[in-house]
Amino acid sequence: MAFRLTILGTSSALPTSDRYPTAHVLNVHERLFLIDCGEGTQMQMRRWKIRFGKINHIFISHLHGDHFFGVYPLLSTYNLMGRKTPLHLYAPAPAEAMIARHLADFDINLGYELTVHTVAGRSMKSILDDRRVEVFSFPLKHRIPSYGYLFREKTPDRNMIREKIEEFGLTVEEIGMARKGKDIIREGGEIIPFIDVTLVPRQTVSYAFCSDTGWFRKLSSYVTGVDLLYHEATFGDDNEALALKTRHSTARHAATVAHDAGVKRLLLGHFSARYRSTAQLEEEARQVFPETEAAREGITYEIGG
């Protein structure tokens, strides 16, 4: 099973010669979820061999350009590629109106169905629920409405105890029931408890994305216990005042969220161009939460498994 994250951009608003604006690709069992889409995302997708056709869902945290400017060109590229598969885009208002106006301005007729889902609200919400993964949005605190996203793998089926299949002469249908955690009830009243023929499934895997946001106490409750937390760390301790003023986080803030939430690993990103090296940010975060790493363009992180 795949549950892995590829980082396409780690810069904040000002890209540098080696950092692109925010874009993440989460691969859940070969279905790709694009999270934020700054300028140049499609070039980064080509560079890091992300398969365009496997993306059917795009999640936008907020409508600042460094998280959004890549959307228009990507929509256009999909059109030129002859895309037919519906595409879903999740973003705060007024994304839907903006995109509609943009398509009109540039006289673009999409050859595929684009559905813009408005992300809103002051609490955690399930916004996508499919067979393998459930996606939640939760509010962040930034200068404009901004949302984090939590991707939680659905509980997989239980594992069969191989010998039991023969012992009980289980049919395909009965195996399916047991793996779903349902007791098998045969004609004549015989009951085979699922617990006798299956083992607990492996643990589910989860990933949370938090950018852009200032620190606030409640944030950790949204991302409790996730396997990998990505959290913006625009600044270091030396610019904490600026972080508070601009509603961004320091690396230490990010680590505090990770610590309070009891996550397994923390990934920092959205670095201000003033930090040519991220060593300082990693170091400050690790004082609070040792399992911290600074994200880098093109690196793929295996989550759980």
Added chain:
Amino acid sequence: MAFRLTILGTSSALPTSDRYPTAHVLNVHERLFLIDCGEGTQMQMRRWKIRFGKINHIFISHLHGDHFFGVYPLLSTYNLMGRKTPLHLYAPAPAEAMIARHLADFDINLGYELTVHTVAGRSMKSILDDRRVEVFSFPLKHRIPSYGYLFREKTPDRNMIREKIEEFGLTVEEIGMARKGKDIIREGGEIIPFIDVTLVPRQTVSYAFCSDTGWFRKLSSYVTGVDLLYHEATFGDDNEALALKTRHSTARHAATVAHDAGVKRLLLGHFSARYRSTAQLEEEARQVFPETEAAREGITYEIGG
């Protein structure tokens, strides 16, 4: 003196792993002119060490995304960099309205003055006239209004014949007059013809940009005799029907314009992603106009001089 062109992008609408959308930087005596601004232009500017602060004029051929999507992020980056110098952008309508709406949508207050000049009309027009260069727009033929740009160096001052300065005891003021091509008239009526103390200046240099456009007879008259002609060559002979249908040019069309206009050199660009190599396009163009080269990202072409 500098009069040189750096190519930042050679792709048509669909970028590839090694081709970016259209953007050219023309350096005229260390003043930079940006021509078209597709997605990722600012990253390419960083990569190829173009000095952001030296650009005060941006020329947009037409409002298709692959020539324009880099404008919004660049305006934003200038703002973040604390730009104060006024910026001039030349583009067909409705660029001004679109940019105004964009800035409102993203709640961006520019800290510098942005003037959007609307390029229009069915004939050649002088749109910028400064001390060193004059810029002209001329209409192309594409699916939407599209304009080419001609950059023509102004005639430089005449060169002094060094010995004549002493011989006639010329003052600074008199030298200035003679270099401008004016006879020196002294008190008492003595006339020193400028022709006696100066030599003809070197030839002026010119560059013309034509993209996107289908072929039309009159185009060559707009770019007569330029030192370097950049002309789109989206397709080869094998896709001439598609070129006609989409109002693009083949490499042979571009070469025909170069030939008819009697230019010195032709640079091809705006290549369809279907041509992984540009050898075919170069070859087809050279059959008509031998002094042809396919543009490449990051290459700087010295013009004239």
